[in-house]
Amino acid sequence: MDVKALDLGEDNSLLLVDDDEPFLKRLAKAMEKRGFSVETAGSVVAGKAISTARPPAYAVIDLRLEDGNGLDVVETLRERRPDSRIVVLTGYGAIATAVAAVKIGATDYLSKPADANDIINALLQTGDELPPPPENPMSADRVRWEHIQRIYELCDRNVSETARRLNMHRRTLQRILAKRSPK
Incomplete structure (x- = not known):
């Protein structure tokens, strides 16, 4: 290039x-x-x-x-x-x-x-015009993972509190947190 x-x-x-x-x-x-x-x-x-x-x-x-x-x-x-x-x-x-x-x-x-x-x-980037969309946007799985990580951080890395706020079973959340981030 x-x-x-x-x-x-x-x-x-x-x-x-x-x-x-x-x-x-x-x-x-x-x-x-x-x-x-x-x-x-x-x-x-x-x-x-x-x-x-x-x-x-x-x-x-x-x-x-x-x-x-x-x-x-x-x-x-x-x-x-x-x-x-x-x-x-x-x-x-x-x-x-x-x-x-x-x-x-x-x-x-x-x-x-x-x-x-x-x-x-x-x-x-100048003014209020929006930048062009990214060439490689995050996948839906990655967006979900980012959201879960954000809530987890906001709950001071407390798994039980995060699971409650996400309306998710605690064990399911633990499995998600143990995995690597999706691409």
Whole structure:
């Protein structure tokens, strides 16, 4: 696939924050090919330090990092540079938190795995027009699994309370939680 550089304007600075090093390196390389000036961070502490010292025009921040919550980086960046375009990446069971990220200042959020094109579409989206539908939307099984994970997290990972709220047998819920997420 031929990758062309985008017209990003005067400030093409991009901060990538993720603790998955192979993913971080691949994404940084893909974004550099598209014309971004990329800085990477593997932790909340490093992300906040870069956001404070050199607040970028664009940021892609993982929600769950080994040393804390990516929302802390979003807040720091939003304070230092209110016009920054921020996309939050979220893994399993964290869509409710991603919505919270949008409320505190993220431009958008994407479920992992997200490719460079999906991320660029979210970063460069302007106005109220809706972004194009994803090339690979979540399956119905995945949407169900995400919903169950969200309720489970909101119930402080209490299986009995989650089962009650979902009107589901506790053993059935335990079997679902023990399985890997569907594609």
